[in-house]
Amino acid sequence: MSAEIIDGKAFAEQLRGRIAERVAQFVAQAKRKPGLAVVLVGEDPASQVYVRSKGKATVAAGMESFEHRLPATTGEDDIIALVSRLNADPKVDAILVQLPLPSGMDDKKVIATIDPAKDVDGFTIANAGRLAVGEDALVPCTPLGSLMLLKDRLGDLSGLEAVVVGRSNIVGKPMAQLLLQENCTVTIAHSRTRNLAEVVRRGDIVVAAVGRAEMIRGDWLKPGATVIDVGINRVDGKLVGDVAFADAAHVAGAITPVPGGVGPMTIALLLRNTLVAAHAREGLPAPVGL
Ligand code: GUN
Numbered sequence: 202m203s204a205e206i207i208d209g210k211a212f213a214e215q216l217r218g219r220i221a222e223r224v225a226q227f228v229a230q231a232k233r234k235p236g237l238a239v240v241l242v243g244e245d246p247a248s249q250v251y252v253r254s255k256g257k258a259t260v261a262a263g264m265e266s267f268e269h270r271l272p273a274t275t276g277e278d279d280i281i282a283l284v285s286r287l288n289a290d291p292k293v294d295a296i297l298v299q300l301p302l303p304s305g306m307d308d309k310k311v312i313a314t315i316d317p318a319k320d321v322d323g324f325t326i327a328n329a330g331r332l333a334v335g336e337d338a339l340v341p342c343t344p345l346g347s348l349m350l351l352k353d354r355l356g357d358l359s360g361l362e363a364v365v366v367g368r369s370n371i372v373g374k375p376m377a378q379l380l381l382q383e384n385c386t387v388t389i390a391h392s393r394t395r396n397l398a399e400v401v402r403r404g405d406i407v408v409a410a411v412g413r414a415e416m417i418r419g420d421w422l423k424p425g426a427t428v429i430d431v432g433i434n435r436v437d438g439k440l441v442g443d444v445a446f447a448d449a450a451h452v453a454g455a456i457t458p459v460p461g462g463v464g465p466m467t468i469a470l471l472l473r474n475t476l477v478a479a480h481a482r483e484g485l486p487a488p489v490g491l
Pocket of ligand 1: 297298299300301322342343371467
């Protein structure tokens with residue numbers, strides 16, 4: 202094995218420390234804590250784990266966590282009514298509706314209800330559009346965390362070939378936008394891409410976000426590539442990424458592990474986005490260096 206292991210867990214811990222310091226400064230100025238409201242509908246076990254971790258991290262950073270757990274039988278109108286109340290609640294700076302919503306519910310309609318100023322996931326059309334045209338936006342946490350790890354390892358990304366595998370609104374598309382802003386030459390590959398291995402082999406940077414266990418093999422990679430594995434797949438009770446880690450580590454220059462890579466960064470960036478939203482709502486300048 203030759204690749205450097207990118208320690209997202211350690212990076213996220215340091216970032217959370219810096220965020221906690223800034224939260225304390227915010228509390229001194231605004232005389233209140235930043236508040237994050239999380240809405241979880243149904244009993245999806247993975248979502249329950251995520252929501253619990255998010256709540257704990259929010260409180261640990263000195264912020265207020267408001268959890269709303271609703272049964273899977275809740276009507277779409279009731280969820281929309283809850284989001285509307287959270288939009289109007291002055292103690293709530295940021296709203297996260299955990300996805301996926303139970304089947305039959307319209308994710309798009311619920312997300313469209315979130316006030317873009319409180320859209321901590323950056324999922325509203327307003328924030329996605331602002332990101333696309335290069336204006337200040339709340340940006341989805343997973344791609345933002347992935348970009349931080351890339352810049353930490355590679356510095357200036359200008360001119361690098363970046364291949365994003367996956368085209369979801371949550372990861373693939375915003376990741377591509379961020380890499381484009383960093384002046385990468387960006388390819389978005391997906392399930393219909395022909396000669397996927399060849400396309401991936403172009404990448405100095407490869408971001409894997411397809412949700413298929415160990416799909417990307419070592420011999421698909423350009424030697425020395427930096428590989429960010431966003432996948433979290435459960436196989437025989439074990440978590441694995443979208444990249445065949447042991448195989449890829451012989452070829453890549455650096456790679457994120459699963460778990461301990463991107464996952465902890467997503468939570469840290471959720472705290473950062475909450476703090477950014479809180480500053481904007483108070484009319485304070487955005488915190489820098491986070
Ligand atoms: N489900 C999986 N990832 C995410 C995320 O980043 N935000 C929300 N709201 N739901 C998710």
